[in-house]
Amino acid sequence: MASGPTLRLQVLGPLRMWRDDQEVDAGPRQQASLFALLLARYGSPVRRADLIDMIWGAEAPTSAVNVVHKYVGALRRLLEPDLPPRGASSYLVRRGDGYMCATGPAVLDLARFQTLTASARTAVGQGMPEVALDRYVEALGLWHGPAGDRLVHSPGAAAVFTGLNDEFLDACTASTETAVACGRPERVLPPLRLASSMAPLHEPVHAALVTALGAAGQQAEALAVFRAVRLALRKDLGVDPGPLLERAHQRVLRQDLTPAGTPSPVVLTTPGTSTVVSPGRDLARDSLVGRSGELAVLRAGLDRAAGGGSGLVLVEGEPGVGKSRLLDAAAAEADDGHRLVARGRCTTGEGAPSMWPWMQVIRQVLDDVDGQERAIWLETGLGAILEPQDEVPARPVLSTGTGQFRLFETVVALVAHVSACRPVVIAVDDLQWADNASLQLFGHLSSRLPPGVLLLGAVRDRAPVPCADLARILAAVSRSPGHHRLRIGPLGVHDVAELVRLETGQVPDPDAARALHLRTDGNPFFVQELARLAAGAGPLTQEAVARAGIPATVRDVVRDRMAGLDGDATRLLEIAALIGRDVNLNLLAEAAGLDAATCLARLDLVQALGLATTLPDDPYSVHFAHDLVRQSVSDATPARRAARLHLRIADALERTHLQGSPLRSAWPIISGRPDLSPIRRVPPPRWCVLAAGPPPSRRSTWRSSSCGWRRRSAGLPVSRRRSSGRCPS
Structure with missing residues (x-):
């Protein structure tokens, strides 16, 4: 993706965007809300149905799909005025039946915030508190109010932005410990004051503010803050301050707020790894990566029940x-x-x-x-x-x-x-x-x-x-x-990297994180299993991820699901897996020797088991839910049967080309992507020739020579007799 150096996007506070240092209006309210939601979920696809639900809720108009499409088109023109009609956008891209905001820290404040806070946590773990504090302060300074402020949010959309706000609140409390330990509590007072105004009943934030004010020598204000939040808790919730807030209050009264009084982090060790845990950290909640919005919804439910x-x-x-x-x-x-x-x-x-x-x-x-x-x-x-x-x-x-x-x-x-x-x-x-x-x-x-x-x-x-x-x-x-x-949807690249850090103790570089996300589609179970496998051989790099095979746990899950298929459906699934991640239905039916209706009927059970599906916007394609699933099916296919199926696919590809849609049918094979092209022994250029076909004057010669090449590529014997021009089946 070509990052536009002159584009800046803000969602940490009111939604704003600048191009060439000139502020640009995001458009009507609902269009702005859609843009804010895509920014809040940057790096992860958001289904069109989810966008409709988060924008309109139960009052979605019948034209909602067309309205979303119109809004996305308008936003693309705002972001890239020079984008030609029907051109591929660099920022708002189509993914399956939804859209994804493809941007990074150089453009989007949220991406930079998450990158800086991850770097700060790493610096704490490496014993560099001054560096960590600098990163925290820079990250917290990006906030200008609640995420997506001044937009009207439905309950579903509110959960997304509440989750982002919770990330800010958590970073504020974590930075306070570091600032006090460094003897620089005044550096975190501005974001703590903002956080306390955003969450007036959030006890950890107010405890951090009381602690930072006391450590900065502002005991009177610290005690005033404690009294105000104690009154609010009693009036609004009917409860007294919890242990965390009371402890901060007592520390101010005792003036026990020196850096030496700050507890040291605890280091939890496992073979070959170490994880640094700040005092009072909730390990179960910390390991739940990328779900702050969902947790916010559950917390709201808990609060509602607690209030009667x-x-x-x-x-x-x-x-x-x-x-x-x-x-x-x-x-x-x-x-x-x-x-x-x-x-x-x-x-x-x-x-x-x-x-x-x-x-x-x-x-x-x-x-x-x-x-x-x-x-x-x-x-x-x-x-x-x-x-x-x-x-x-x-x-x-x-x-x-x-x-x-x-x-x-x-x-x-x-x-x-x-x-x-x-x-x-x-x-x-x-x-x-x-x-x-x-x-x-x-x-x-x-x-x-x-x-x-x-x-x-x-x-x-x-x-x-x-x-x-x-x-x-x-x-x-x-x-x-x-x-x-x-x-609950898949994790984005940033959350994949954080989950891998917690799971393996290694911090993957951006290329390795993207490779893990590509192979797993952000499914946390697949991410954890693949990360363990790749990290077991040494440093977690992009090459290590590419070399890693299929985790045994993933293979077992796929085989267990395949046990529910009959023989005909299993063979159809094997052919699809050998073709690629996205399979043209005509090509699949041709390779399996089935008519389209029979092919679809056999795919019903495959879809019911979650192994593959069709996409709403492309009913003529079969899509594997995860590439690890496809690879598991492909690897489970016996070698001799796989060789014969490769040849059938090649024959089917040639026939579907002669019927008129060569590149669409051949694309999963000729794309040259090793992670999407299971027919690895076939050079992509030869498939391009096969898909495009020969000049009419040389068709018979080409057909006989390509037949021999296809048999060799599939590992089958090739006759030395002069070909008659017929390709054996």
Whole structure:
């Protein structure tokens, strides 16, 4: 990408943009909101459906898709006035069924902020606090108010910008420790004052401000800040300051704020790696990289339940994207002694009893009730769930009728009884594996949530595709008051680098981070596994990432999913994997010897298992969800069968060329990209010749010679007889 040196973009505060030092208006309100969202998610594709939801919510017009397309076109012209019609933009690029802002620290303030804060954390770990403080101060100075300020945000968009604000607040608190240790607390006072105005009830920020003011010799102002935030906490939330704020207050009173009084970082070591942890750091939350916006939504739900309200948050996303980790982080934050946290997990397989996740949840809720009351609750019908014989419920759980309704109402009454004493958080993971009775109870409770209860659920959006029962419950849940659907997407390049640092102890250079992101599409599970494999051989470089094979864990997951395919679908998937990441449907059907309808029918199961899919804007292509998945399928194909399939693909490519779309069909093979071109033994220039075809006058000669070359490239024997001009099948 050609970075425009004269372009500057600001989203840390009001949205602003400059070209040649002249400020440019971002356009109408909704267009500006779309631009701010793309900037906030720079480096990561944002689906068109997500953009529509975040801009309009439930009031999206029927023309929303066209409006988004118009806004993107207008923004491209603002960013690059010299861009020719239908020219490829350097900044707003199309990715699948969405768009991505492709920019970096030289242009976008958010990118520079995240780069500087990552560098500051690295400097702290290397024992260079002065360097770290310089980086922190420069990073924090980029903020001019809440991210995306002065724009009207829907709940979905608000979560994105709240996540960015949380990054600022976290950096402020981290920089305070470093500034006090260096004896320069005054350097972080301006950003701390801004942070305290943005988050008037955020105790860690106010504790940092009190500490920095006291260390800077401004004890009177420090005590005034403490009194003001204590009053606000009591008035707005009905609580007293927490231990962190009280500790900062006591340090000011004792004047114990010298650099020597600052605790030293703790170094956690594992073989070959070390991770520096600041005092009080929450390891579980820190390892949840790139999810600050999602955590902000869950925190808002926790606060709502603590204040006597209720809420429902449903987390969805592809396998490995971090849904369970997000629920773990929310549960860890809620488990503060004041709330009851009850968790249940659905499981796949034949052995799980009916209502298994609710057996786990109800047991934990009943543990909060004294013995005599517990016995009474068990007699109301809950014993059918909680007193199994030989791991099977003592009585069958009714799936229909008034009996089921009475049982579900009993569960609601139990939860209401406990939540009247303290807030309750119920989290049910892996809803895609839930039995029908468990789904029905989840839907019933979501429609009858008592005050003081936050209900959390996590579900895959693919592999498998939601069944009819699950789809029906999800539709009913979406109509519940206070419902929030939280879709987790892939990580951006910056977050991939941070996750790798936490996972391996190595800081990947930008090229290595981009290579990891390219091979994994930002899926956290794939990133962690591939990073471990690549880092095991030495320094984590771009070359190491390229040399790394398929992690065994990823291969096992793919093979497990492939076990659900029949022989015909498996062979079709193998052919697609050998062609490339994006496969033309006509080429695939031709290589498999199928008509288009049969090919599509066999792909249905492949799509249901999340192995490959078609894109909404290109229904004539098959797209592998991740290149690691494609490579796993390709590597699992026996060598002899792969050789024969290579030849069939070559024949099909030639036939589809003669029917008229050579470059589109051949592109995955002739692109020359080793990570996208599995037919590595075939030189890309020869495929260009094959795709383009010979001059008519030399067609027969070309056909016979290319046939021999194709057989050699596929590792098959070549006859020495003079060719008749026919290419054997």
